[in-house]
Amino acid sequence: MDKRYRKAIIAGNWKMNGDNTSLKTFFKEVKQSKTPKNITKNILCVPATLITAAQGLSKSSKFSVGTQNMHFEQSGAYTGELSASMIMEAGAEYVIIGHSERRKFFGETDEIVAKKTTAAVLSGLKPIICVGETNCQRNFGVTLEVIRRQLKIALSSIDAVQLKKIVIAYEPVWAIGTGRTATPEQAQEVCKEIRTCLREMYGAKSARAVSILYGGSLNANNAREIFEQYDIDGALVGGASLKAQDFLKIIEIGAEIIGK
Numbered sequence: 007m008d009k010r011y012r013k014a015i016i017a018g019n020w021k022m023n024g025d026n027t028s029l030k031t032f033f034k035e036v037k038q039s040k041t042p043k044n045i046t047k048n049i050l051c052v053p054a055t056l057i058t059a060a061q062g063l064s065k066s067s068k069f070s071v072g073t074q075n076m077h078f079e080q081s082g083a084y085t086g087e088l089s090a091s092m093i094m095e096a097g098a099e100y101v102i103i104g105h106s107e108r109r110k111f112f113g114e115t116d117e118i119v120a121k122k123t124t125a126a127v128l129s130g131l132k133p134i135i136c137v138g139e140t141n142c143q144r145n146f147g148v149t150l151e152v153i154r155r156q157l158k159i160a161l162s163s164i165d166a167v168q169l170k171k172i173v174i175a176y177e178p179v180w181a182i183g184t185g186r187t188a189t190p191e192q193a194q195e196v197c198k199e200i201r202t203c204l205r206e207m208y209g210a211k212s213a214r215a216v217s218i219l220y221g222g223s224l225n226a227n228n229a230r231e232i233f234e235q236y237d238i239d240g241a242l243v244g245g246a247s248l249k250a251q252d253f254l255k256i257i258e259i260g261a262e263i264i265g266k
């Protein structure tokens with residue numbers, strides 16, 4: 007079973023939600039819970055304002071801290087932006103890159119995603135790169151082409167050694183925040199294609215070691231069948247990561263099905 011070659015990852019994306027109070031409550035509940043937290047790799051991607059607090063609170067919780075965006079330059083006249091080194095200095099280890107909300111609302115192109123991916127890796131931040139098709143693209147039957155294009159461009163400057171630091175999240179745009187989860191078969195078909203594409207780019211050994219997550223309205227009720235899919239190694243979770251109890255249930259299912 008190839009799953010033994012990769013990390014099982016459950017990552018939360020708080021988007022533009024949360025404050026110091028909700029963060030404290032979250033980690034208090036995490037620390038009190040009996041859910042096994044050392045079997046899956048758990049990551050909480052918070053707004054940049056909460057990175058340092060999350061890093062402090064996450065100690066002894068077995069959670070790693072991430073954030074949701076970065077600029078590809080190291081410094082300069084980019085008002086309002088944060089570089090990879092700034093985010094790392096604040097305490098982040100992971101960064102979400104190319105989330106569909108950034109692509110849609112902030113004009114993030116595949117080329118920008120590639121630049122950010124390269125800058126993150128060169129700085130030592132671990133990217134969680136999001137790829138996913140729109141409803142329209144799925145209806146026109148071009149899902150796999152779209153995913154391949156996004157992936158190939160995002161990884162265009164990444165070599166096989168750098169690939170070890172990268173996580174890929176398949177997030178169909180039509181499933182994010184809609185309550186409409188991909189079926190396990192749809193999710194597996196695309197995640198398998200992602201791995202095939204990685205194999206063509208980097209070879210079988212490198213491809214089998216990349217953790218591929220599913221994201222899009224995942225919750226404790228549908229996580230099990232998604233995690234059972236051969237090429238799916240975890241989840242990127244939006245809404246259901248906001249409350250520790252909901253997120254912990256998903257972690258528990260992950261620990262049971264994909265954990266080791």
Ligand code: PEP
Pocket residue numbers: 019021177181182183184221222223224242243244245246
């Ligand atoms: C996301 O924002 O990455 C996400 C998957 O959101 P949700 O789980 O709320 O669909």
